Amino acid sequence: MPQTGAPQDFASVYDRYFARVYGFVRSQVGDPAAADDVVSRIFERVLERLASFDPARGAFESWLFAVARNAVRDHFRSRRQPLWDGAGDDPPSREPAMDERLVAAEERHRLLLVLRSLDERSREVLGLKFQAGLNNRQIAEVLDLGESHVGVLVYRAVKKLQAGLGGLP
């Protein structure tokens, strides 16, 4: 499927983008069940609006992740709480990982723990860059910012993430 074309097959869109959409949403939302809920709403909207997507107005991925970003913001707006305050999350496990799955889960947990301590803009940029897999130009389209500004935001956000991970055991 071309990235800038107008995909007609919802199944292929879902299969191609689910992990990236979920990864972005999960990096913004502190609860996996809430992330499932938000992702469900995103793909429902995509299903409804896919036929009306106009490639002349922008790349498909920029459109898709703009839908995802709006859904995340709607989620927090409807709950009337700040974007991911981390309340209710468990602390990262200190138990030694027993197999690869546990190691991966522990790594996810550490990353998410630090992500939640970052400011909203940094978390958004990191999610779009490293989970959604967008380049700086696409992120600039989604966030309505300049491309060079996005580059600066990514760099600063990575340094914040690095500092946060350095403070973890």
Place this chain on the structure above:
Amino acid sequence: MTDPADRFEADLEAFLAGRPLPPGADEAALAVAARLAQADLAAESRVRHSLRARLLARQARPSLLERLWPLRLPAGLAAACAAAALLLVLMRPRSPQAPLLPAPPDVIQPAAPAAPAAKPLRVRRSRPVAPAPEALARSPFVSIPAASPFETHGKVRAGHPFVTVAGRRTRTAHGQAVVWELEHATVRLEERPVRIEELFVKPVL
């Protein structure tokens, strides 16, 4: 390329592609970025497959309009049905009118001196208000004696709505008053001080 952000972006592309890094690259920050890029957060999803099945089933299901389309009527018949429906709406009977209140108790007192007529009011037609008789019997309120009589000029038929012919605002010794001229009666609503005993019934055992 002197900007650290620009340099980081260039080094990141090389790092993620497995190419050798130039000297002075911030390898620690690049490693952190790679950790986040390689983290499979989607592994936590519990709806990935069920959501796909649900949405694809919805996509395959025709909409209501698409399902009704084979049942579409010929244009002439559809227009006739629409006209019939419109006619039924227009001919819908109005809600039944409630009967008028029973005659008020004797509340006639000496009439106040006639106040000078003021400019006429524009009063709209109104429907009669008729609470249920049992509600009247239980009501703690009593009628307040009016300063002027409820003048009738004929028999008011039960169930017939009051029709306002004219209205005007006047002044009395205690304040303002409004006079409605109905088809069969004249009603005055006026301001004046009352005692609490005039408002409520005192039950006596």
